[in-house]
Amino acid sequence: MDYQNNLVITDDIRSFLIKTAKWAKLIAIVGFIMLGLSLFMPFIFMASIMPLMMSGEAAVAMGTGAGAAFFSVLLIIVLFIFPLLYLYKFGKNTQVALQTDDQNAISTAFQNLKSHYKFIGILLCIVIAFYALMIIISLGAMVFAG
Numbered sequence: 001m002d003y004q005n006n007l008v009i010t011d012d013i014r015s016f017l018i019k020t021a022k023w024a025k026l027i028a029i030v031g032f033i034m035l036g037l038s039l040f041m042p043f044i045f046m047a048s049i050m051p052l053m054m055s056g057e058a059a060v061a062m063g064t065g066a067g068a069a070f071f072s073v074l075l076i077i078v079l080f081i082f083p084l085l086y087l088y089k090f091g092k093n094t095q096v097a098l099q100t101d102d103q104n105a106i107s108t109a110f111q112n113l114k115s116h117y118k119f120i121g122i123l124l125c126i127v128i129a130f131y132a133l134m135i136i137i138s139l140g141a142m143v144f145a146g
Contacts, residue, residue: 017094021109025091031084035077042069079123086116 009017093109096102 014098018098021091021094021098023091024087024094028084028088028091031080031087035080035084038073038076042073083116083119083123086112086119090116 089112090109093105093112097105097109
């Protein structure tokens with residue numbers, strides 16, 4: 001595509017983009033840290049609950065629950081690592097582009113921002129569809145049960 005260079009990045013826009021890039025990187029880094037810490041949550045939960053459980057059967061049931069919790073945490077990490085990565089790359093490439101006036105870097109930055117929002121949008125549609133399905137199943141169960 002042939003674009004004319006009519007777009008002007010004013011000082012105000014540059015300032016907004018610099019601040020946005022810093023916030024994007026901060027949010028992404030905190031998100032990465034939270035995802036890393038979430039790996040330990042099933043183990044911390046099990047370590048705090050296990051001493052309270054005396055019977056062997058309860059311990060086995062709790063172990064199975066911990067396995068399911070760990071799988072759920074892994075699923076959450078896989079789902080959120082990509083939008084966080086896109087957000088971090090947006091912030092990083094935006095900072096590089098504004099420091100060096102690199103057209104390719106700003107293009108890559110906005111490509112990553114687009115990918116971030118596209119991923120979040122698709123994930124949102126999946127969650128809404130899942131909730132709708134659960135509502136339909138619940139209503140169906142109530143109709144057949146009553």
